[in-house]
Amino acid sequence: MAKIIFLHPDLGIGGAERLVVDAALALQKRGFQVTILTAHHDPRHAFEETRDGQINVISAGDWLPRSIFGRCQALCASIRMLYITIKMMLYFNCDIVFLDQVSTPLLLLCMFNYPTLFYCHFPDLLLSQGRSGLKGLYRYPLDWLEEFSTGLADIIFVNSGFTKQVFFKTFRSLTKQNPRILYPSLNTNYFDTTRAVKPDAIKAKPKTFFLSINRYERKKNLALAIKAYSELEEASRSKVTLVMAGGWDNRVQENVQHFDELETLVHKLGISDQVEFLRSPSDQEKLWLLRNALTLIYTPHNEHFGIVPLEAMYCETPVIAVNSGGPTETVADGYTGWLRDSNSYDFSRAMQGVLENLKHLDKVGRxxxxxxxxxxxFKAFGDDLEEAVVARLTGVWPKINWMAKIALAFHFSLAFGVLYWMAFGLGVP
Incomplete structure (x- = not known):
């Protein structure tokens, strides 16, 4: 029985975490021995499968800082991941290592000839905002490390055709790589067998509300849902409400700030009595919301993939999503939902159309x-993942020689030396 270790920075609640959990479950059901090693795992803010013993989860390194006075989060994430990687190398035996989000540990794993799979949700360097001045200098070695280390993975996955295109545009030195598209999937058995529970904090009744589910982050464009709802005809708004639900972590400053920003926006638009907010709903509560919403309002622009539209569609709830990124590969416009440009007018018109054609929703949902x-x-997802794992375990893969290992160690030390100087010598964000 092959042993697989997943290395993940923070096993909370989110699309990336859902994929890691599903990948672990899929391989475990196919006879592999699976362990998830993470720097942070809070059972109060995690998927049920990581709490009830279905998956072996080990947390280590949470004593390391997530940031330095609110800054250098990317550097700290790499350090935390390197820590759990070294711990794995010292105390665990495994046949293959699966990483995602942070590629820096691939430098170490490659030096010691560990078979590796890396899942690229999206290039991290594109997610960092504000690169002027010192921050631009600070990000340069991090960006270089990300591109260089990503190329060291034996097999690279991306979550959509959109992300694959972005991968090649962003990592120009990796044009000879051939990332495999591995669409995230749903553990449909969970959806079929789990009892849905209505959130106590939500007043809305079934099929009387639009639903937005996403983390409380600015890049998720959540204000679009609120603005579009506010532009509905007043007679229509009197019949339906808007429920804003999403992941919220008081350790994450942006979550706290953006939640307050959205509440302020609702008050400014005069619709505070028609919009309900819910922070970090449980899996059972989320399932109730997905099953009972009129439609899902999915607002991120150029979302890498987006698992929530799939969850909604499986619950027979149509989706209104931005016409860009992953949803263009998952949502069939006019068939399983509607794709619209990222502006409140187009979204509001789509929502108005839903209210005027309620009898049509059941068909779209099916x-x-x-x-x-x-x-x-979930079966197709597991089959594709197993195929890649078996290919890596049974195939012939070149091992790097000692000269290459010295070069790797030099570049690794140089990059982190520069980052240390930038962070502590110059105090950049």
Whole structure:
């Protein structure tokens, strides 16, 4: 029985974490011995499968800082990941290592000839905002490390055709790589067997509300849902409400700030009595929301993939999503939902159309579930992942020689030396 270790920075609640958990479950069901090693795992803010013993989860290194006075978060994430990687190398035996989000540990794993799989949700360097002055200098070695280390993985996965295009545009030195598209999927058995629970904090009744589910982060463009709802005809707004639900972590400053920003926006638009907020709903509460919403309002622009539209479609709930990124590969416009430009007018018109054609929603919902079962099933996801794991375990892969290892060690030390100087010598953000 092959042993697989997943290295993940923070096993909370989110699309990346959902994929890691599903990947672990899929391989475990196929006879592999799986362990997830993470720097942070709080059972109060984590998926049920990581709490109830279905997956072996080990947390280490949470004593290391997530930031330095609110700055250098990317550097700290790399340090935390390197710590759990070294711990794995010292105390665990494994046949293959699966990483995602932070690619820096691939430098160490490559030096010691560990078989590796890396899942690229999206290039991290594109997620960093504000690169002027000292921060630009600070980010340069981090960006270089990300591109260089990503190329060291034996097999690279991306979550969509959109991300694959971005991968090649961003990592220009990796044009000879051939990332495999591995669409995230749903553990449909969980959706079929889990009892849905209505959130106590939500007053809305079934099929009387639009739903937005996403982390409380500015890049998720959540204000679009609120503005679009506010532009509905007043007679329509009197019949439906808007529920804003999403992951919220008081350790994450942006979560706290953006939640307050959205509450302020609701008050400014005069719709505070028609919009309900819910922070970090449980899996059972999330399932109730998805099953009972009129439609899902999915607002991120150029989302890498987006698992929530699949969850909604499997629950037979149509989706209104921004016409860019991953949703263009998951949502069939006019068939399982509607794709619209990222502006409040177009979204509001789509929402108004839903209210004027309620009898049509059941058909759209059924078509959405059929699409998920056909193209994004948990079985297909597991089969593709297992194929890659077996290929890596049984195939012939070149091992780097000692000269290359010296070069890796030099570049690794140089990059982190520069980052240390930038962070502590110059105090950059």
């Amino acid at each position: 078509q959405g579930k059929e699409r998920v079962e056909k193209h994004f099933s």
